[in-house]
Amino acid sequence: MAHLWQRLMSLPFLRSEASDDAAGSSDASHSDLLLATQTATHLERLTARPCNRLIYRTALTHRSVLHDHHGDADRPESNQRLEFLGDAVLDLLISEHLFKQFPQSDEGHLSSNRAKIVNRKSLAAFARELQLGEHLFIGESADKQKIRDSESALADAFEALVGAIYLDQGLAGAERFIMNHVIAKVDLRKLVEAEYNYKSRLIEYTQSRQLPPPLYTVIAEEGAEHEKHFTVEVSCNGLSLGRGTAPRKKDAEQLAAREAMILLDSADPFKPSAES
Incomplete structure (x- = not known):
């Protein structure tokens, strides 16, 4: 003991x-x-x-x-x-x-x-x-x-x-x-943007197609001043490609670009038409 x-x-x-x-x-x-x-x-x-x-x-x-x-x-x-x-x-x-x-x-x-x-x-x-x-x-x-x-x-x-x-x-x-x-x-x-920087990918896409750069537009702001949420739309050449909503404009833009890349990966509206 x-x-x-x-x-x-x-x-x-x-x-x-x-x-x-x-x-x-x-x-x-x-x-x-x-x-x-x-x-x-x-x-x-x-x-x-x-x-x-x-x-x-x-x-x-x-x-x-x-x-x-x-x-x-x-x-x-x-x-x-x-x-x-x-x-x-x-x-x-x-x-x-x-x-x-x-x-x-x-x-x-x-x-x-x-x-x-x-x-x-x-x-x-x-x-x-x-x-x-x-x-x-x-x-x-x-x-x-x-x-x-x-x-x-x-x-x-x-x-x-x-x-x-x-x-x-x-x-x-x-x-x-x-x-x-x-x-x-x-x-x-x-951390998220380091791997999934959709805005950079979207810029690379438009440059490869000789298109104007993506345009990000705030189309809605909701909530009190200290807890606002922004909805951003991204477009290119007059065509709407995606939207995103987040407490910060930069994050909303990133989400809009992500939606745009999903669209472009599945059905590319800017894909050059095949020569007849």
């Missing part, structure tokens, strides 16, 4: 002011306490709520810790199960946001843009911005420095943290965290 207590007290999240007094006031124990306090404070700042420390300790426990406790009945749990849960929560919330933000996008486009946000490289970048690597629990036998900055470990930790927040604060808490630390960091419009 004493051996188990010592091991539990060695975990930074489970140390307390009282345990420090009981164990003595050595520099080493004070350093461990400071790390625990810093980690808890850091997580509470990120999640905007007091933390269930056991759940978040698990979220930050790298699987290398298990190797140091191989065969122990009381070995700690790694963050792999929370990673599985967080992955599902992240997919759901990002999918919902993209679904609402881009009502004109089809399933393929939504899936493609979600993949750009939740891929391993992106998740690791989010984790670095949150400084999760500094707070990971790493096994003593592992190469700590490399693991703390590895793309895989950081991405896993980020997903596990989302899973922990979901268990601790529910879906609303997870959504708040993702909106603040994922959605707010990603330029979704630029």
Whole structure:
């Protein structure tokens, strides 16, 4: 029992002011306490709520810790199960946001843009911005420095943290965290336009046919000043090709150009007639 207590007290999240007094006031124990306090404070700042420390300790426990406790009945749990849960929560919330933000996008486009946000490289970048690597629990036998900055470990930790927040604060808490630390960091419009810049494609089309450039016209404005929606029509050579509606004129133009390209790909009204 004493051996188990010592091991539990060695975990930074489970140390307390009282345990420090009981164990003595050595520099080493004070350093461990400071790390625990810093980690808890850091997580509470990120999640905007007091933390269930056991759940978040698990979220930050790298699987290398298990190797140091191989065969122990009381070995700690790694963050792999929370990673599985967080992955599902992240997919759901990002999918919902993209679904609402881009009502004109089809399933393929939504899936493609979600993949750009939740891929391993992106998740690791989010984790670095949150400084999760500094707070990971790493096994003593592992190469700590490399693991703390590895793309895989950081991405896993980020997903596990989302899973922990979901268990601790529910879906609303997870959504708040993702909106603040994922959605707010990603330029979704630029992300979409990078792959699906229909305005550029339409210009290339008109140039290849020696046609006048596309003309974009606002044909309707609806809603209050702070929540306007613009409807834009695109035409070429006097022929209407498509319309789009969005809160910003540029996005409405992009949607109008997308509709135009769908039309031109299926039935090209400017296709040169075959010589008789």
